[in-house]
Amino acid sequence: MEWVRVQILMRPEHRTKVSVESAAKVAAALGLAPSGQGSSTFSARVSAPDYLRLFGRRFGSSPPTNLPIPKELAEYVESVTVAPQHEYF
Amino acid sequence: MTTDGSEPSDLLRVAVTFPRADGEGGPVKFGARMSTASATRFAPDPLNVDVAIGELQKAGFAVSSRGKLAVSMRCTRAQYEKVFGTRLTVFESPSPESAQVRKFFFPGKAAEWKPEAQVSKLIDDAYIQWPHIYMAAAKKKAAAKIPGGVGGGPKLGYHYLSVPKGVQKLMNLAAVHKAKITGKGVRVVMVDSGFDQRHAWFKKFRAQSGVVLAPGASGKLTDTSGHGTGESANIFSVAPGVTFIGVKVDNDAAPGAGASILEGFQEALRHHPQVISISMGYDLRAAGTNKPDSKLPNSLVPLEAEIQAAIAAGIVVVFSAGNGHYAFPGQMPNVISAGGVYVDAKGVMQASNYASAFPSAIYLGRSVPDVCGLVGMMPDATYIRFPVPKGCDIDRDMAPADRTKPNDGWGVFSGTSAAAPQIAGLCALLLQKNPGLSPQEIKAVLRRSARDVSTGRASAASDPKQQGGVKASAGLDGATGAGLVDADAAIRQV
Numbered sequence: 049m050e051w052v053r054v055q056i057l058m059r060p061e062h063r064t065k066v067s068v069e070s071a072a073k074v075a076a077a078l079g080l081a082p083s084g085q086g087s088s089t090f091s092a093r094v095s096a097p098d099y100l101r102l103f104g105r106r107f108g109s110s111p112p113t114n115l116p117i118p119k120e121l122a123e124y125v126e127s128v129t130v131a132p133q134h135e136y137f
Numbered sequence: 138m139t140t141d142g143s144e145p146s147d148l149l150r151v152a153v154t155f156p157r158a159d160g161e162g163g164p165v166k167f168g169a170r171m172s173t174a175s176a177t178r179f180a181p182d183p184l185n186v187d188v189a190i191g192e193l194q195k196a197g198f199a200v201s202s203r204g205k206l207a208v209s210m211r212c213t214r215a216q217y218e219k220v221f222g223t224r225l226t227v228f229e230s231p232s233p234e235s236a237q238v239r240k241f242f243f244p245g246k247a248a249e250w251k252p253e254a255q256v257s258k259l260i261d262d263a264y265i266q267w268p269h270i271y272m273a274a275a276k277k278k279a280a281a282k283i284p285g286g287v288g289g290g291p292k293l294g295y296h297y298l299s300v301p302k303g304v305q306k307l308m309n310l311a312a313v314h315k316a317k318i319t320g321k322g323v324r325v326v327m328v329d330s331g332f333d334q335r336h337a338w339f340k341k342f343r344a345q346s347g348v349v350l351a352p353g354a355s356g357k358l359t360d361t362s363g364h365g366t367g368e369s370a371n372i373f374s375v376a377p378g379v380t381f382i383g384v385k386v387d388n389d390a391a392p393g394a395g396a397s398i399l400e401g402f403q404e405a406l407r408h409h410p411q412v413i414s415i416s417m418g419y420d421l422r423a424a425g426t427n428k429p430d431s432k433l434p435n436s437l438v439p440l441e442a443e444i445q446a447a448i449a450a451g452i453v454v455v456f457s458a459g460n461g462h463y464a465f466p467g468q469m470p471n472v473i474s475a476g477g478v479y480v481d482a483k484g485v486m487q488a489s490n491y492a493s494a495f496p497s498a499i500y501l502g503r504s505v506p507d508v509c510g511l512v513g514m515m516p517d518a519t520y521i522r523f524p525v526p527k528g529c530d531i532d533r534d535m536a537p538a539d540r541t542k543p544n545d546g547w548g549v550f551s552g553t554s555a556a557a558p559q560i561a562g563l564c565a566l567l568l569q570k571n572p573g574l575s576p577q578e579i580k581a582v583l584r585r586s587a588r589d590v591s592t593g594r595a596s597a598a599s600d601p602k603q604q605g606g607v608k609a610s611a612g613l614d615g616a617t618g619a620g621l622v623d624a625d626a627a628i629r630q631v
Contacts, residue, residue, distance in 0.1 A: 053353075053397050055439040063446065083352035084396075084403030087450075088442040091352065091400045114435050129436040131397035134417045136330065136364045137457040137464065137554040 051093040052107045053131035054080065054115070062124045063088040071124040078102060078118055091131070103128075145227050145240040147322070148345050148380060149217050151198070151210045154261040155181035155189060163261025164207075181261075189259035196220045196256075199324075199347060199382065199408055210263075211347060211380075213322065214242050221263060222251030241265075290522045290547045293540050296482040297549050298511065298521045300338075301374030307480050307511055308375060308559060309625040313566060318628060320376030320565035323572075326410040327372060327558060328401035329365025329417065332383035333358060336366070336546055338524035342373045348383040351396035351404040356389045363531035367523030368416050368554050371510075375562025375624070378569075382408045386417075398466075399440045402447075411568050412453045414561030416554035420462035421499070428601050429463035431498040437465060444469060453568070453576045455561040457553035458506040459493035460518070461598030467505060467553075468497040473564070473580050474505045475556035477512025478590050478621040479520065487593030488609040488616040491518040492553050494595030495607065496615065506618045508583045509590070510556025520551040563624050571631040584619035586626035 056075065058067060065087055072082040072090045079102065080092035099107050103115045107130070115128040154163045157179055164179045190200055190208060196219065198212040214225055225242040243265050244250065252260075290299065298304055305311065332348045335358065339346070348357050360366045369383060384404045388395040396404070398417055405413050419437065421430035433441060448454055448471045456467040458476040467474045477492025488494070489512040497503040513520025517538040525532050527546040536542060539549035564579050574582070594606030595616040609616035 051353075051394065053400070055397070055399050055436065057439040057442055063442070084400040086403045086406050086443040087446045089399065089403070089439040091397065091403060093352070127435060127438060129439065131399060132419060132434070132436045134398045134419055135462075136362070137416050137418060137460050137462065137467075137552050137557075 050096045050107070052096065052099050053083075054092050054094055055129050055131050056090050056092065056121070056125055057127045057129075058088055058124055059126045067124055071121060074120050074124070078120060145242050146344055147214045147242075149212055149214060149242060149265050151212060151217065151263050151265055153189070153193070153208045153210055153263045155186055155207075155259070156261050158182040185259060189256070192256050192259060193220065194407070194409065196253075197409060199380075200349070217265070220253055220256055222253070223248045225265075290524070291541055291545065293522070293549065295519075295540070297519065300370045300521060300523060301377070304371060304374040304511060304521065304559065307621075308563070309623045310375060311625075313624045313628050314377070316628075318566050318569055319378030320562060320569050321378035323376070323379050323412065323565040323568045324382065324408065324410050325372055325376065325379045325412045325414065325561055325565050326382045326384060326405040326408055327365065327369055327414045327561070328384040328386060328398070328405050329368060329415070330362040330387045331356065331360030331365045331385040331389075332369055333360040333363075333366045333526040333529075336524040336526065338370065339373070342377065342381065345379065346381040346383065348385060349404060349408065351384050351386045351401040353388055353394045353396045353400070354385045357385065359389055360385070360387070360526055361389045361529055362387060363525035363529030363548060364416070364554065366529070367525045367531060367548055367550065368558050370523050371521075371555055371558035372414065372562045372565075375559055376565040379562070379565045382410070384408075399443060402440065402443055406443075406447060410452055412455065412561050412564045413447065414455045414558045415466075416457045416552075416557045418456060418459060418462065418464040418467055420459065421465045421468075422463050427598075427603055429495055429498040433465070433499050440466060441469065444472065448472070448576050451575060453561075453564045453579050455557045455564065457557040459599060460491055460552045460554075461596035462493055463495055463599060464493055464505070465499075467493070468495075468500060468503060470500050470503045471576065473560060473576075473583065474507045474618070475553050475560045476506025476509040476595070476617055477551075477553050477556050478509040478617055479512060479514050479593070480621070486588065486590045486621055488590055488595050488606075489513065489518070490515050490594055490596055490606055491551070492556070492595055493599035494616045495599045495601060498601075504615050504618070506553075507580060508560065508587045508619050509617045509621050510553070510559035511551065511621070512553055512556050513551040515596075518551045519549040521555055522547055522549045560622055563622055563627060566624060567627060567631050570628055574631060582627050582630045583622055586623050586630055587619035588621045588623050590617040590620040
């Protein structure tokens with residue numbers, strides 16, 4: 049199964065571990081599987097069908113930009129983006 | 138701490154067991170021998186294990202592996218004594234000649250055992266692991282003999298640096314190490330492709346090393362690329378006493394499934410780092426131009442936020458400046474941005490034309506790099522001979538350029554990927570000497586004490602003016618920042 053790596057940036061007032069944990073739980077219920085978290089962000093993996101369901105577009109069908117924030121996460125979240133590919137130096 | 142096992146190591150390997158899921162005693166407190174038939178009955182409640190691990194991590198313990206019945210953790214002697222309310226004494230290994238180490242710490246017979254209450258209720262027991270013995274001592278000796286003499290590796294017909302000695306010499310580390318400043322007790326996390334430490338070169342560092350997998354990564358012992366394995370040798374060369382945690386981000390079988398840098402960074406944060414070293418990044422080049430991007434892409438804002446939070450929390454974060462890239466996060470103002478200086482066979486320094494140097498167009502006023510480590514020259518930067526997994530990508534792909542064999546377990550390479558862990562190692566030395574230093578103070582010390590580099594040009598590919606690379610000059614300059622780091626001079630300032 050194809051998994052998409054997404055990154056969730058918290059709103060400034062919610063950049064705390066407690067809020068991150070709360071938001072990650074909400075995200076998990078939506079089908080975003082949390083894969084890592086810090087004090088300002090959390091990462092998640094989402095299947096291609098869930099990506100389409102949650103964000104209303106197929107993965108890779110449009111240039112990388114902010115994804116629509118699911119309403120259940122709107123209170124906490126400033127942005128949702130797809131993780132870019134890195135390179136080694 | 139010595140690494141030859143003649144003195145007991147302060148770093149302890151602890152096996153933690155837990156009560157059964159039904160709340161009854163765990164395997165250590167069980168009054169009889171556990172059998173294979175009953176083993177599954179001792180499975181703990183995973184939630185309880187998570188909470189217990191969390192409590193121990195708060196006390197500085199680090200998970201090295203997690204099994205069905207027990208969790209292996211590492212901690213220092215002081216951390217163990219504090220959490221379990223005991224005193225450890227030195228024990229001699231029963232078979233010192235063939236043992237992994239000759240002496241080790243263990244609670245004495247009359248030692249107290251008063252675990253902290255919040256830990257006591259969550260665990261069954263926490264055993265310090267005795268050193269294992271080698272079943273064939275002769276084999277052990279054979280493994281310790283590395284081909285190529287001191288430092289190991291093949292001799293090559295051109296100027297290159299060995300690890301650890303060549304790097305140590307040019308970073309001016311002799312007096313620092315002689316003064317027993319080796320990074321002991323400092324936790325350095327490196328996020329990279331992987332860390333295969335089965336190479337003989339890493340033998341003496343294995344006891345103080347751990348590798349963890351970031352989300353999506355696979356193969357704790359492997360590194361098909363060889364990048365992380367090789368570059369980690371820089372940290373051990375500069376700071377051989379550090380507690381090293383490697384966060385592997387690559388998935389050996391499915392590269393796209395590996396972790397993002399953000400996931401790797403988040404994983405790094407879980408291990409209570411004092412220093413994080415990352416030799417990866419993104420090239421933020423405005424589309425169709427040779428100019429740096431002037432706006433950070435939205436997809437990198439989360440990583441930026443997490444790095445800022447980490448630095449604000451006192452963690453020193455070192456990133457490579459790039460190899461002709463307009464590198465991000467290497468251009469963030471508060472990270473230590475590691476550029477490159479090449480030192481030739483006669484000791485003459487010049488800016489590496491392989492390493493990036495550029496004014497950031499995102500963070501106005503920010504000039505990359507801050508300081509430099511040792512980096513080779515174009516076209517291939519074949520400069521430092523690193524141990525790598527035999528037959529890995531680097532071993533194979535670099536062979537035509539570096540004149541090593543494609544399956545010999547050595548590669549000669551560098552890039553600012555080498556500079557970042559060199560500088561991270563130096564940060565660990567500074568933190569051992571003065572644990573109270575802030576990231577800002579450490580950067581200031583590195584810059585004040587660096588050796589000025591006044592000749593050469595940085596990479597032409599990261600020169601927005603397209604004048605052949607930012608030029609080095611006397612004093613602070615755009616090509617090398619403050620110049621090549623100097624460990625001895627830096628240590629004297631803290």
